[in-house]
Amino acid sequence: MYTETVRPAPERASDRAYRVLRDEILDGLLPAGTVLLEVEQSARLGVSRTPLRAAVARLVADGLVAGRSGRGFSVTEMSVDSINDLYELREALEERAATLAARGADRSAFRALRERFLAAPALLEAGEHGIHEYYALIDEFDAAIDDAIGNSFLVGALDTVRTHLVRIRRVARGNPVRLRAAAAEHLLILDAIIDGDAALAAHATHVHLHLSRASVLAMLGANEPAS
């Protein structure tokens, strides 16, 4: 049969509303503290209140918005404390993920990624478009990790972390020095996974996350010293 492999994706209105709101929050179009009124947002997105409520409920489950005491929902804040908390969880999850990936059998995907990361420094010279490409490469790295560990619970927890990480990355964006260093750190993690050195993979991940956190906090302190 020539039928498509998967369902044509029903594309519900609630899915559209969820995706649009999520992207707008992650892109910073809806800054932290923005209140989301049902009637207002449903009119703006061209959907009814019912699917919009479902979308907001999913955002609440993601931790991107929170119900306020009385009226409405608001986009959650990303304080310095919560960034540290997020990195604490991220360390626990990604160190374990790196360990499991290094123990995994199939390393071909990581070998292919290694070649791409070798070209990352040149990519970061190419301006905004190159930086976008670099982040896409990071996403592929994450996807390869997910594929290697094959643990839906761990992948789900990692996905939550990465969602919030997107918001944090906005402040670190446009720091080519840091991104070049991060590419080198990813290469070390990749080498450890390819060599099957689980301990090194975990330690290299820890180092990478430590440096990443320090960079983010430094950028944050430089941008908003008074807060």
Next chain:
Amino acid sequence: MYTETVRPAPERASDRAYRVLRDEILDGLLPAGTVLLEVEQSARLGVSRTPLRAAVARLVADGLVAGRSGRGFSVTEMSVDSINDLYELREALEERAATLAARGADRSAFRALRERFLAAPALLEAGEHGIHEYYALIDEFDAAIDDAIGNSFLVGALDTVRTHLVRIRRVARGNPVRLRAAAAEHLLILDAIIDGDAALAAHATHVHLHLSRASVLAMLGANEPAS
């Protein structure tokens, strides 16, 4: 003012539906594979379809039910593979949590818990009621850990794990030998936290989880050898 400390809790219909369905799934009244039809469940729980949909959406976010390809939602299965996956995540989270708790400043709560755990063996002689009390004690232990680490992201991930763990515990229930051993393991973790020995707390947690997983898998293999 003599006003109550927190809001009187509006107690929405969707909250009731969520709580009832969640408890029924965790208690096994709604076994894995049960299909949830909106009209059917809304009539049974005495709420309309709208709040029921919200409740089901939350259950989907919890991973307790999953949308099926065509029609309806069904309670998720707990396979041996998913149990192993869950314990993998649980190890990563709880070892980190134990480490952070041991580094924490306030250990009075853990000292009080230590006394209670010393009395746990006697509790486990008291039949079904004692076992229930013991699980309540475990919950207080978990709450003390949450309080000590004070990390909403980590606590949230732990909460997800514990939700699924409740379903798994059903098979291990009624194994006093294992529960007595588990109490001793908790005592060791408590001692490590009280002594501020983060490394020992993490290692003791690892050992505890290893033994717990082995016990669960053994019980599962004994109960359903043919599956």
Next chain:
DNA sequence: GAATGCGCTTGTGTATACAGAGACCGTGAG
């Protein structure tokens, strides 16, 4: 007798109408 096509039934997705609760603002008193 088997296979295929059509129609009915059923269940989800969405929109809207209605009720209740909380907040904001204005006014009045101290």
Next chain:
DNA sequence: CTCACGGTCTCTGTATACACAAGCGCATTC
């Protein structure tokens, strides 16, 4: 001038009505 109280107004929570899509069964035909 400030604080408290009350009214109004808006926003959420819930129920219901409607449309569409998918699945199942029956009938008809080969």
